[in-house]
Amino acid sequence: MICFVLACHDRRSLTVQALKSAAKAASAAGFQSRFVLYDDGSSDGTADAVRRLSLPVTVISGDGDAFWAKSMAIAEQAALADPVDDDWLIWLNDDVHLDGDAFERLAPNLVGERIVVAAMR
Secondary structure (H helix, E strand, O other): OOEEEEOOOHHHHHHHHHHHHHHHHHHOOOOOOEEEEEEEOOOOOHHHHHHOOOOOEEEEOOOOOOOOHHHHHHHHHHHOOOOOOOOOOEEOOOOOOOOOOHHHHHHHHHHOOOOOOOOOO
């Protein structure tokens, strides 16, 4: 199981696409996925659009004052408090579109307890 942690604010289409690409990449590598999203007061319908996806998403709603760092911290705390035994915890920006084989390529680098930082292209 891969747990993706995201933060967003008024980026509905980007956030939806990030979730879809992450779920697809996880599935291609043989992993189930779940998502914890901190929506920091979006007024563009981001939370509702995410809830309509057929993905296991926990949406935490904020009031617009958390900004990225606090939003990610809150989402991560919620993910870690869940009793689900995740193989990986991935911080994912809401504007990232993962390649379909992203986790197949990343897996060899995830032996033992590690922190892996990946660049975008």
